[in-house]
Amino acid sequence: MDIMRTQHTPAPLVARGLTKSFGQVRALAGVDLQIPAGQSVAIMGPSGSGKSTLLHCLAGILVPDAGEVRLGDLVVSGLRDAQRSRVRRERLGFVFQDGQLLPELPARENVALPLLLRGVPRGEALRSADTWLERLGLGAGSGLAGRRPGEMSGGQAQRVAIARAMVHDPAVVFADEPTGALDQATGHEVLQILTTTTAMAGATLVVVTHDAQVARWCSRLVELRDAMVHADQLLAADELAGELR
Numbered sequence: 001m002d003i004m005r006t007q008h009t010p011a012p013l014v015a016r017g018l019t020k021s022f023g024q025v026r027a028l029a030g031v032d033l034q035i036p037a038g039q040s041v042a043i044m045g046p047s048g049s050g051k052s053t054l055l056h057c058l059a060g061i062l063v064p065d066a067g068e069v070r071l072g073d074l075v076v077s078g079l080r081d082a083q084r085s086r087v088r089r090e091r092l093g094f095v096f097q098d099g100q101l102l103p104e105l106p107a108r109e110n111v112a113l114p115l116l117l118r119g120v121p122r123g124e125a126l127r128s129a130d131t132w133l134e135r136l137g138l139g140a141g142s143g144l145a146g147r148r149p150g151e152m153s154g155g156q157a158q159r160v161a162i163a164r165a166m167v168h169d170p171a172v173v174f175a176d177e178p179t180g181a182l183d184q185a186t187g188h189e190v191l192q193i194l195t196t197t198t199a200m201a202g203a204t205l206v207v208v209t210h211d212a213q214v215a216r217w218c219s220r221l222v223e224l225r226d227a228m229v230h231a232d233q234l235l236a237a238d239e240l241a242g243e244l245r
């Protein structure tokens with residue numbers, strides 16, 4: 001792959017004492033996590049253990065009841081809504097279970113969207129989108145760049161979603177069950193592409209998954225149980241990521 005070194009400022013992602021409740025349900029009960037820039041972290045745990053809530057707090061989608069989230073020097077959890085939206089738009093990338101691509105737009109316009117939202121001129125944004133589609137095996141020769149999400153397989157749509165998450169050179173990519181809607185083989189392929197792509201771009205990756213094999217491609221595994229960190233271990237893939245950094 002010809003992915004260039006990143007232009008973004010590498011920044012560690014740090015959570016301290018995060019708590020979050022929904023009514024009587026305590027979804028996070030004091031979570032501390034320090035993620036160095038460029039690390040790929042898999043978050044696993046039983047259903048209801050707080051994985052998505054943690055990801056949403058780390059990504060500034062949810063504000064914790066107590067505790068804080070920092071990206072480098074920036075206290076993301078302390079920002080107003082509009083500023084948090086801007087941080088998400090400019091410094092973070094997202095891949096969700098169903099990709100959340102806009103159904104009416106062809107792949108290349110979906111990928112260009114984060115740049116268009118930042119005011120990048122349309123021609124330039126589409127050229128960057130083409131570059132990323134090419135990197136993810138969906139270039140001009142594939143005939144897929146002009147197709148809408150409904151005209152692609154689930155695996156192809158997730159590759160488009162990865163291209164869209166990467167196109168604006170984010171510091172951190174968040175993926176919530178990115179393979180949940182895929183068969184196992186396609187899911188593994190997508191996880192491999194996601195981890196390789198973010199590692200080569202120097203971006204941090206936080207991925208929530210139920211796939212136990214994710215450990216093959218991530219450098220760290222954090223297990224939640226009952227709204228708390230139950231286990232936290234570095235994995236062999238960390239050595240590979242270190243070499244790429």
Ligand SMILES: Nc1ncnc2c1ncn2[C@@H]1O[C@H](COP(=O)(O)OP(=O)(O)OP(=O)(O)O)[C@@H](O)[C@H]1O
Nearest residue numbers: 022025026027045046047048049050051052053054
């Ligand atoms: N918006 C919400 N309103 C009410 N309760 C919520 C909300 N979001 C999450 N919860 C509850 O908080 C707890 C943690 O939910 P969360 O989605 O973070 O778990 P999870 O580990 O991601 O689960 P799953 O693997 O099933 O997706 C659960 O008991 C859930 O029902």
